[in-house]
Amino acid sequence: MRVAVARADDYSREKIMAAVQEVVDVFGGMERFVRSGEKVLVKPNMLEGVAPEKAVTTHPEVVRAVLVLVKEAGGIPVVGDSPGVGSTLKAAEKTGIAAVCREEGVEVLPFTAARDYLFPEGRTIKKFTLARELGEVDKVISVAKMKTHTLMGITGAVKNLFGLNIGPTKAQFHLRMQRQDSFAAMLCDLARLVKPAFSLVDGVVGMEGNGPRNGKPKKAGVILGGDNPFAVDLVMARMMGFEAERLPVNRTAREWGLVPALEEIEVVGDGSGLSFAFEPPRTVESLDGRVPAFLLRLFQNQFTARPVMNERCIACGRCAEHCPPKAISIQERKAVVDYRRCIRCYCCQELCPADAVVLQDGFLLRLLKKAGR
Template sequence: MGAKVSLRGCADYNPAGIKRVVQSAVEALGGIGAFVKTGETVLLKPNMLAPASPEKAVTTHPSVIRAVAELVLEAGGKPFIGDSPAVPGFKHLCKATGIAGVAEKLGIPVVELAKSAEYKQGDKKLFRILEISEMAMEADRIINLPKLKTHSQMFLTLGVKNIFGCVVGARKAQWHFKAGMDRMFFARMLVGLYHAVSPDLTILDGVIGMEGDGPGTSGVPRNCGVVAASSDAVALDRVILEILGATPEQMYTIQAARETGVGETDLSKIEISGEPLEFFRVENFAFPPKIGKVPFGPPMVRRFILNHLTAKPKEARDKCTLCNKCVNICPTEVISVKNERLKFDYDKCIRCYCCVEVCPEGAMRPTEPMLLRITG
């Protein structure tokens, strides 16, 4: 056995209870002292997608962040909370999510990862050059704190995908533009990024996860009742897939990790600490709606696939407030406002669903064309 994943059941976010659960999960991996030494700076990297309140399950719950920060402080470490959200208004986001309150109570910094630098990797199977937050790479230790959520483009966002927050601001849009509709290209980039950042420990908040049209406010909170921890986020993601009743073939980052040899994707080689997997199974978990096929072939064929076999982002007019967040985030600039309505150039849309992610009203959803619904 190589990789080890610690699973613990947890019913709610009561601070004392969540602290015991997180501590127990980490103890099974050798305790916090195995990951943090006295005097070391420790980046706590939560999911800070958008300024949504904790009960909406859009971001890592502040009680989980607080529990981990307290463990780091008790080990003599110097924790700071950091992320680089895709949307502006970092201070507002921190306040809305409850993360600012945690930082204030514990007297620790919460920072926006704003400056990036080039980092090179020697492995030919991985992306050779990546631009990553300097602050993240300069931290002595990184503890990755993802949220269990669905993801319209990548199926799920768990441990590996959460490291995309170490790519600074506008660089995220550039990667979406470069990947276009090739989800495996994007997954390989994410796996390469995870390998480069190499978080020391990943602790997943799956107490209340998200199903449906995640990862933003269009998703639906779902009681999953689990906290997971591992030094291998790939192995952790593979175990969570099993709990939710999905297969590795459904998740692009697991496929990419298998191709590149990053992390452990073979469930039979992963040691599980805690109750057996059956104890944590989530029945009838609602995965994202089908988003269809990646266009290929001659232009005429590509256009047909794009328009009839690929889900389109579309707004619910009764919810849309024309806040322009979708317009500003779109990496291909195909969304505009005309006559007080959103207008989409679907021929140029790369189906990254960034607009769905950042909509604060939950007005944007991937909409399946009729032919996609019929053919499945």
Template sequence: MRIAAAAVNSYEYKEVEKGIEEVLACFGGIEALIRSGERVLIKPNMLEGLPPERAVTTHPEVVRAVIRQVKRAGGIPLVGDSPGIGSGMKAAEKNGIAGVCREEGAELLAFAESAEYSFPEGKVIRKFHLTGELQQVDKVISLAKMKTHSFMGITGAVKNLFGCIVGPGKAQFHLRLKRRDDFAAMLVDLALLVKPVFFLVDGIVGMEGNGPRNGSPIQAGVILGGTNGFAVDLVMGQMMGFNSEELPVSRLALARGLVPGLKRIEVVGSGRELRWDFQPPYNLESLDGRVPPFLVRFFQNQFTYRPVMNEKCTGCSRCAQHCPPQAIKIENGKAMVDYEQCIRCYCCQELCPFDAVILEQGLLLKLFGRKK
């Protein structure tokens, strides 16, 4: 199996275009993936309407380069995502992707309506409700951002597809799949169902630390790509400095034989030697898999991080509105968490606009110590 990594040092369009072309050339070029007349959904990460320099969303110049590639193959490019909160259209205006779509004549899709997708071969989910737009396209290209993620460790090629679930539907998955491994297994099923024809990751500037929203931008200088999203994420995680075969989605994909181990993945391209030391998200060292599941369930509060609101909390209530089990109340102008109800999904940390949610170690987790 092969993954391509192109070294790209800035978002200057010509450089981005060269990087995308280099990656695609390793797989026979865009013409090997897209046929003339096909409708192609380009799925960027549009977590929220934030400017590109925050490194939360796929950079608009990367989206532009992929739109042009699809057009070059005679395809019809469409761009869409469902952000964590609010409308995709508004988010796209703020993060620059809507402007690029207008300039390039690519339709921007709202991802407003869900449709049912049966997936009998799913390991944990056999029926998904995803954006109905997937039924209107011939191919999907996942166009992710390279970031750390408080719940999954990293977010890249595969986790990007969670945006195919429309708005509030995302919270239902957190409620149903509270354990990290169960949630990761759902992501594996989702990737197999959506089955993008290609996975690209914008890692020119990635995010480290408190990702996927409140971390710090880090210049990583790479665009990654491949036809197997699990392999792209394995390589990406390793480049970020993590033991990527142990990250939840990768571990399950390896166990299911959906991807070979890192040693059997050939990394090609001008960026193949790049390595960094990304600051991990705080709860990366969950004890899932290291202690028996019944113990984790019994002592959940001690085995995991818990969200704590710090002095930056303004009481804006965004976290309370999106907390899947409604475990947050606003009292005296500040968010308060009911830890008996909290399922440790970290949506509050992900969505807080003021970086006011810190993750505090549970007692037993402290004893086991932090590992990268």
């Protein structure tokens, strides 16, 4: 099992093309993954329509490099995603991805209709309802962003695939999978179903702190990739400076035998020795294994951070609209949370355009942090 890491100091077209090519070449070139005439869904992270400098979305030059390589291999690339907010086409315009697609003669798929995908071998999910277009392509390439994530710790090649869910399905999963480990298990099943042919991560400028939307850009100057999305995420998490195997998706992938231990993964390329100190998100660190499971279940709210809206709230209502259990209301021009209903999914923090949602540690989490656990 190998993961390749190439250096790229900035987003100039030449440097990104060279870095992506270097990563893919480690695995024998794009021809190994894409056959002539195959339709390939290139899936970037397009969480929201914001400028690429915000480091919320995969940079358009990284998307371009993948499109070029797929075309050179004889494939027919298409680009698609379902953003957390707004339409795919609007998000593609604002992120610069639509412009790159136009220049490369590639279609952007709006992901407006879904269909069922049966997955009897799923360990937690036997049926996904995902973008119809997924069933119309031969291959998927995940082109993710190196970011922190308030619920999952990190978002990389695996979490990126969650954007294949459209509309209310995302909120339904948050309602069904309220525990951190069950949500991670769902993501692992999703990646097993989709089986991306190749996974790349744009870590030229990633995001630290309270990602995936309201963190701070952090330069790492790397492009990572490999043919196993779980291995790519494990290596990415370690590069970010986290206890990689403790993070929920990575831990589940290890338990399910989807990826070997970190030390058994060969990391190659001119960026393979790099490591960084990304600021972690201020929320549910992985407490599983540190606190007995029954205590976590009983006192889940006390072991997690709760969302609190501060004075930056502009009462736009986006959080209320997207809150899965409808625990938020707008009162006197401010968003207010009903904590009896809040399931700590952090969608409000993730999607708030004003960065008005701060996370306050629950009582028991504060105690654990004080005790150095």
